[in-house]
Amino acid sequence: GQNIDQPTEMTATEGAIVQINCTYQTSGFNGLFWYQQHAGEAPTFLSYNVLDGLEEKGRFSSFLSRSKGYSYLLLKELQMKDSASYLCAVLDSNYQLIWGAGTKLIIKP
Amino acid sequence: GAVVSQHPSWVICKSGTSVKIECRSLDFQATTMFWYRQFPKQSLMLMATSNEGSKATYEQGVEKDKFLINHASLTLSTLTVTSAHPEDSSFYICSARSSGDSYEQYFGPGTRLTVT
Numbered sequence: 424g425q426n427i428d429q430p431t432e433m434t435a436t437e438g439a440i441v442q443i444n445c446t447y448q449t450s451g452f453n454g455l456f457w458y459q460q461h462a463g464e465a466p467t468f469l470s471y472n473v474l475d476g477l478e479e480k481g482r483f484s485s486f487l488s489r490s491k492g493y494s495y496l497l498l499k500e501l502q503m504k505d506s507a508s509y510l511c512a513v514l515d516s517n518y519q520l521i522w523g524a525g526t527k528l529i530i531k532p
Numbered sequence: 533g534a535v536v537s538q539h540p541s542w543v544i545c546k547s548g549t550s551v552k553i554e555c556r557s558l559d560f561q562a563t564t565m566f567w568y569r570q571f572p573k574q575s576l577m578l579m580a581t582s583n584e585g586s587k588a589t590y591e592q593g594v595e596k597d598k599f600l601i602n603h604a605s606l607t608l609s610t611l612t613v614t615s616a617h618p619e620d621s622s623f624y625i626c627s628a629r630s631s632g633d634s635y636e637q638y639f640g641p642g643t644r645l646t647v648t
Contacts, residue, residue, distance in 0.1 A: 456636070463642075463644075464642065465627075465639040466576070466625075468638070471636060510575065518635055519581075520566075520578075520635075520637060522576050524574075524575040
């Protein structure tokens, strides 16, 4: 079966750094997405990794290791507005997106 | 960037009635559109995938006769919830994907359906 695991909830302090991990087991791999979703809103695109390594985009970075079936999203200089759910999704061999359950990130002042 | 609109943003309807939700890609042609449902505090659940001009592919457990999907053009897909019941109350989100290398999905803002 296909499976994506990420922590259910994480808490971090404003100004700090947090790393959200995602491990996956899917039938094939054509890339991994991270999306941000605020409560009551639709997801918004954060990053896409298809090759191993770190992709940096401002305060957010995403890392991928295909051999380990592992990715993380790194958020730096946390702001209160970063409180949201972060969804990891893998594009499988049929180019279908397989979604993780999401990690709810709580930022405290 | 690619923009996807959804209408209505929220709707309240009585049990037994039908509701139609529209999803439009405003500045690109969407070869594939997806319909998701999300219950409170839960992750996205893919309901169906539709390609323009062909019948939608429904996920296991989703009743195709209850959730009618039409993808008549490259910019418009509709989801009709027929004979809605209170348990159909949910957040319905569409997304669209154009042909290309990234397979990124662009999400609409969602429609909150409440069935009374």
